[in-house]
Amino acid sequence: MAVYNFRSIEPKWQKIWLEQKANVTPADSDRPKFFALEMFPYPSGQVHVGHLRNYSMGDVVARFKRSKGYDVLHPMGWDAFGLPAENAAIQRGVHPKTWTFSNIKTMREDLQSIGFFYDWDREVATCHPGYYKHQQQLFLDFYKAGLVYQKESMVNWDPVEETVLANEQVIDGRGWRSGALVEKKALRQWFLNITAFAEDLLEDLSLLDQWPQKVVLMQENWIGRSEGARIQFKRTDDADATIEVFTTRPDTLYGASFLAVAPNHPLALRQSHTLPQLAEFIREAGQTSTSQETLDTQEKKGCFTGLYVEHPLIKGETLPVYAANFALMDYGTGALYGCPGHDQRDFEFAQKYNLPILTVVYPSADQPYDAVKEGKPWLEDGVIVNSDFLSGLPVVEAKKKIIQWLVDNQLGYKETTYRLRDWGVSRQRYWGCPIPMVYCDDCGVVPVESAALPVILPEDVEFKGGNPLERHPMWKNTPCPKCGKPAKRETDTLDTFFDSSWYFLRFCNPFEDDKPFDLQAVQKWMPVDKYIGGIEHAILHLLYSRFFCKALRKTGHDKVPNEPFKALLTQGMVCHETYKNAKGEWVFPDEVDKTDTGTYILKADKSPVTVGRIEKMSKSKKNVIDVNQIIKTYGADAARFFLLSDTPPEKDMIWTDDGIEGAWRYLNRIWRLIEQFFETKTFNPSQASASEAFISTHKALLAINNVLEKDQFNVAIAQVRILSNVLFETNFAEISKHEAEFAIQSLLIMLGFFCPHLCEELWEFCQFEGYLWQQSWPHVDMTLIEQQSVRLAIQVNGKLRAQLDVPSDAPASQIETQALSLPEVQKYLSGGSPKKVIVVPNRVVNIVC
């Protein structure tokens, strides 16, 4: 047998798997199903280490579940619309379609050269009309159900490129490519009514008990439910007019000393016509950036609007109305009432503008409080004071009572608001899914007929800034679906989050041409049993997908589950040391050599290299490694093994040369081990009792099963190594053929989840039956594990003093007697008898004296 040559083994098995359709999803059976899914990638053209780590995890899960007797669905596809394709078109003159499909081809080959067990028959690309025609139908379904509407909304407008920029393309207020000052521009855009599902989305988070708690919490905060009241304040200048505010603290209404409206509140804008200083304030407020720093440090400022309102509870008292920079137009009603005694911002504002600071809540009845004296407002729970009929009530009770009063007097009502906003899905871009809507002068906004779908993205377009669809007369002009008169198409395309909000449903049956998804297949495969991807999608992608499922159920797709992802695993990033040359420029790890003394030099000219912090891999810091290079040097199996071996999946891991080399050395040892086994020609036909190798195999099977169920891939690998360490010591000639084969086969099955090519090759080499991928999880003989004698820890007063080997079924009384007779124990008893003896079966004996 030759040495371990991954360069020939890996392509060999990849070819066999593809030819034999080893990874094709099984047809209907009565076996349980398992849908393993990794977040599909954007086809940038390169598989990076992050993908490799992510997809290696999914592959282990899929292969493991398959061996456990599940029908596994494990598909892969491409999140293929998006901005980078258009940038490539502008920079290099390649058509986005050409660029994208060529990238897909490269990446598909790359993924296949890593040996992932995907059902490639089910591959989807969101930029394919066969995919997006269904998406357009879903959009129309949503439209008919009233879940889609249009409204004016602000965008970042680059006046040089004549294009809309995403928030992340605006750097210090300027366009990332043009450097032009970005303007705010109002455009009429399409929105999905996700807020209608705010309560459902919040409530159903409690069903997601297999999601990281952290992600659930982030979504909870994002939805941001807050309970309070709407209150009408009557204006003094116009008996019929009111200002409506939202508050979570209606109980402190007696402490109100002013009203604040957002600078862009209609009332503020109207008043500014006659108040120049107000106009100036509004202008200034509109200019300040919304970056973290300014928000953090910005002083609370305001400007009197010239208006007053009546205090709803105190006859004859009025409150001034300010425009204030901390009031937000798009939260609540865009107006609030200020209670400086019990709100931090209101307190600062009142101090600045000399407004009254009243205390209406005491920490408790016998513990008075004065915000002015203390220098800070009282924000906690307490007892209401100085508030007429509310006085003496705890905060919670006071809230209920005041809301009832407001309702009785027709001045307000209970209200729940959410931070969550509706989802704007319009993008002023070419490379996206066309929105199937038509604008007709006579009929208004008219949806495209279902029969006319898909609205195909035209290919003959020019890229010279702006949206090419706007300049395409043929495509843009179309007869109105309703009246037939000349009309114009919607030239905006859909947000790519729309594409990725239902691809998992499509995977259930991507062969169905007539419908977006086959409800029977959806019923069979959904929900996704394990979804693996980056934490960066903790909010938007996951929230939108959850929303889609709920919305689809409202539009007739009642077999779609309420929640798409049963279990979520968010994997950590891959990090690497950073290097700089003598000039202080970043250099690639590839360009660096380590010397014998442990210092680093440049390969090119031997000049010294300084080693910087370990950081997440990024192109800008050049601390990236080339996946193809790694696979050429060490093989895909070694890379996959290393990526999962040391660090728990959800944590950031550090890529090191030592690590990948260690993995590679281990695989070579396994190769030699199997060789040694295979060369054993005679076994022991009369073996008396179970061998250590055999027992260790059963223990490993049990342990690995348990840890893989918990996604502890690193611990599973440690257990594989424990088993192989035993087998390295085993002389196979001394044990029976059956036990030796069982041990080797089990080892290959378990290690095969991580290193499938190597193990498949070794399986074949040993002339075992069938293929490795067809093997089911070996039967674990629990009696073999349990029959073992166990080593108990013998403690005296909680301190370890001795060890004792006993049969695992020994009665406690016998263990106690044996333990007490140990000389190490006698020493501490000094002749007396113990106060108490605790025997924990198979673990520990603690003697208290």
Next chain:
RNA sequence: GCGGGCGUGGUGGAAUUGGUAGACACACCAGACUUAGGAUCUGGCGACUCGCGUCAUGGGGGUUCAAGUCCCUCCGCCCGCACCA
């Protein structure tokens, strides 16, 4: 500021969920084989005593027969959100 998480050898990390802390590795050290080795194999590897022992899971306190694990408190680090009324 609010919310959440974490803190274990030189390093990555285990610990059956309250039961022998440091599994499994990496690095390092010593030895063997070798023309050579950055290959392979063997052994060592928390600290102090280098003897039986004692101390060790960020610091301090508590609950318990028993605490890395539970509670309180302080310190440090990381992540998310944020003028949200």
